[in-house]
Amino acid sequence: MSNQIEFRHLKYFLAVAEDLHFRKAAERLYISQPGLSRQIKQMEDDLGIKLFERHNRKVELTEVGKYLKKEIKGNLKRLDDILNYAKLLNDGIDGNLKFGYVGSVTKIS
Amino acid sequence: MSNQIEFRHLKYFLAVAEDLHFRKAAERLYISQPGLSRQIKQMEDDLGIKLFERHNRKVELTEVGKYLKKEIKGNLKRLDDILNYAKLLNDGIDGNLKFGYVGSVTKIS
């Protein structure tokens, strides 16, 4: 994986991919539109992948952008599940599993 | 998910989890030992999860740390696959799939 990309980029990308509108996405992310534009451009440059087509007054996902929207969303969701389950383990809520984890987060859901 | 954690933290965590030695892990990551210690502490504070037991002259993973080592490693690998496949799509190497993606990166492997 590119060693410059951070979660920030992925989250910003998903926001723009959902809104297809930089200003609105920036607003939702509580950052400025130029800041968002820069981070997306940085992500595109770093990956060497064009994520969006910027037209007249319309932003569209490229084909690769569509793929990444779906897959990255799933990946971040999975990571979120992992961290939430780790927190449960840490806090000892699920006592009987605390020292017996065998591999799947789905066991607690 | 915690909104402060970045990939950096996860990569640093995996390095320490593998070496169980901050100085060696820092060396491998090409950063200083204090820098690494700080990032790991930051990750622990942010998640509210203790990842390592720092003993005498021995660092050990906590139970939750062991879980996270395994799961985060898998998650980052999956993300790496996603980005690599996206790059292939973008560069048009896999021409017949370029406009027909349906959901699984395993199709090309």
Added chain:
DNA sequence: TAAAAATACTCCATAGGTATTTTAT
């Protein structure tokens, strides 16, 4: 004492802000 991680400080790279320009209708 020695080997390791944690602190204290300093510095600087870069994320992000404001103002403005560009672009396309």
Added chain:
DNA sequence: ATAAAATACCTATGGAGTATTTTTA
């Protein structure tokens, strides 16, 4: 004329370095 994104420039947060301290076999 207007709505949107990109660019220019500036600020300042925090990642990272060096030096030092703490800790415990």
